[in-house]
Amino acid sequence: MRLKAQNYTLLRQGEDDPLPRPAERRRWNQRPIWQWIVPGLLALTVVLALIITRATRGEKDSNWDHNSNLPACPQYPALKALSSDREKLEDEVKHTINSDEFFEKSLKNMQGAVQIPTESFDDMGKVGNDTRWDIFKDFHKYLEKTFPLVYSKLEFTPINTYGILLEWKGKDSSLKPYLFMGHQDVVPVPKVTESRWKYPPYSAHYDGRFIWGRGATDCKNVLIGVLEAFETLLEKDFTPERTILAGFGFDEEISGYQGAQYIAQHLEETRGKDSIDLIIDEGGLGVKDMNGAIFALPGLGEKGYFDARITVETAGGHSSVPPDHTGIGILSQIVSAIEAAPYEPELTPVNPYYTTLQCSAEHSPKLDSWLRKTIQKALSSKKAAKEVADYLASKDIFQRYLMQTSQATDLVSGGVKINALPEKVYAVVNHRIAVESRVKDVQANLKSVIESKILTKFPMSLNAFGDVIGNTSTSAVGQIILEEFDEQPLEPSPVSPFDTDAYKIFTGTIKQVMGEDVIVAPSLMTGNTDTKFYWNLSKNIYRFAPVREGGRENAHTVDERIGMKEHIEGVRFYAQMIMNGERS
Template identity: 30%
Template structure:
């Protein structure tokens, strides 16, 4: 009995120590290493004509700079049309900045600063838009390339991604130039021509800037938003992307003798391929609460409080529970692991012919703590001795580096964003898609991805989808944000 009592007392002591540790860690928990920008003195906004700005976005949406998967299908005259429209619509901005048009239609604008010892800033927004899915044109409330102004919004492909940013930047710069603003710190505006089809324009622009010795203090591009119904807090959050995932597409090929389908062997190329694809998909990368996703969860949990805060503050104890909750929805889970998505299959050209070669494409979005080498190694381990070949369709793009949440650039962006959403939680995040900004890493100390548009989770789903539209309220927020940011960080 005495031994049993000692064991019980020991167990009670362990529980008491654990409970005390949980209580202490919860009480002292706060997001680490994230500056709120409260020490930044923001410049005042400048006047502009919002009605004219809305008309301008409508006009830009009518120019069909559609990036097709096959560049030969692109109507390059539309890029010329857009660039001529920019020059005629924003004379003050074009009078203040020099313009370089690269051979591929990518634009580089430069507004020189009066103090050349100061590192410049780089702002980005791309010219191209994705196609409208054939057969869905009739599902739009308003024609996708009409730029219709209705219901307090501008409707059309690209109004959000990314002509809203492009026009918003020019509205802000034009207004600043008209007001007599003269930057001390130089400003570059880079507008890629093919962000939606690989981003070769941004690569070329970065190479040119590097050759000229440019090293910016920060770069800002599209990527994340102000989410008004953010999970965990069910409220607004300013979500600034500090990194983006890598990208790679793996081709899995099964070669076989082929032949007539009336006399199939025990294993065909298709069955070999199917088993290999399932083996790869059934060996997912584990959920990991780290990197930008962990910073985001910390910020949201600190706001939420209660048991959520307790769980995040004590991930050493509640880690498995947190991972189960985070993996409940694909959109949330994507921020915490490398994703594996089989997307395309190809086999025989005819139903009664056994293919001599069957292949599948598997798309990966690579988390910042993984690499393409990790992906290949895991895929090879998954297929084992299966008779398949694994190869990248094209050289994969590694994940971006993770930018600082305490730098001067972060503080400027955070302060400018908070000015318009003072009650929102400020949080870093991981951008799970791809942006042109990744190409600016060699010429910029930090790279951020944020647009000050206010969206619900449901509303954000129309980006790249049917009925894409920019609400006038969000567009105004965007112009004000860019004007404040430029005047504060370059002034």
């Protein structure tokens, strides 16, 4: 009774007698049912609204808190000279690089570099044991001849024979160095494709607009551009405020284990971890129009990498009395099951592409209005972010794989004779791992697909990265083995920050050279660069080739080419970055 009295007091505040009289109790109990239901429904609505709000906004999620204190699309101003003397120097350098004389010299520099076929092959042996590396001797001689001041005035350290490390000592040793990266090697040109080239792949033909040839855009333009910037500033008797480094590997196209890996180890051993303020390497999406605005799109992160070999071992036998499902047949079903279960696109603030889209929503005048509003809603709504991801993934495969893990079966092997059932067959599935995921997630997914779709159909065992499950008895049809392939697994890279002084100098230089109207938007790389070995050396790693849309074409394929106008602008960018290194 006391409990009822207290509750009723809350309902009848302000009355002298808190307890209802008998007649009042009867009237209360006899109220219509709707007077009970309506308050209950209102209370339920409030509770549900709180639950939904918590699910969509208040829920703790490390992927959603990334860079949450920054604006949706942070922009920093174009840099300007800090003094009249510096302004004079910058004007001189700009005039020199934009001159006809420099253009002709740069054209010859690029042509000579492209004409040396520094190809790297997947089956290359170690340096010193494989004569195919010898072509790099010719390339080094060419660089020394072409850039005499660089090789006479800077400290050159050969790393593992053909790796190039250049050090340009600065005035202030307290400032961490900048490091410019690139690679000397190019992907091979298959003989069967040579006839399809408009101009021979190592002719470095100049048609008045483009230099045609393998490596013109990936990435001898970067390597030559950096060295041209060095040489030009040395001609002006310039000494940088901070030390400037250049590191050029020679096997990036085959993962960099003999080149960039050795350079990074040398730098870490001699300078220590976190010893470099800023690293700029090839990559990114360059400078392009996005729905009516010009964007520079440096890569602030890279997806991970994992190759999984799937082996099916069966008893084999004569093809005249085959089982209903051969090893090849079972393997084909595994591949089919994997392809039938693709990863879902996901868009979170951890992914730099999320910021790319926020920048587009803020600055692209021609962006579809529904898409603009939904991207902006994604700042606080996971549901909206998923809508954006699904919409973009359905429209464009390239955008799709900026937001999800890819899986591609690239190698298949099995069978040596037409009348013999192979005892062992395998396929290799390549994965490029989304930034929100990890190698272990891909491994778990492969295991789950095979366990649920294959082991339920075939009495086999599964050895999934050392974990054995399924039918291991003598009645088993055979076994399936999941294991790593040749390439060492690589987790998604750390995402470089876009609020540091280094980033502000980097993006301010882009605008200083390429135009104050350029929007710099962090983006993501689906492939991997040599920077994967440099994570310990700097948190500020930016993958960016300063080339405008239409200025480079067909990297890794027929008719690769680079526009000379765009190359010259890239030289200006590298020179200006060096001069801006006095800022901290």
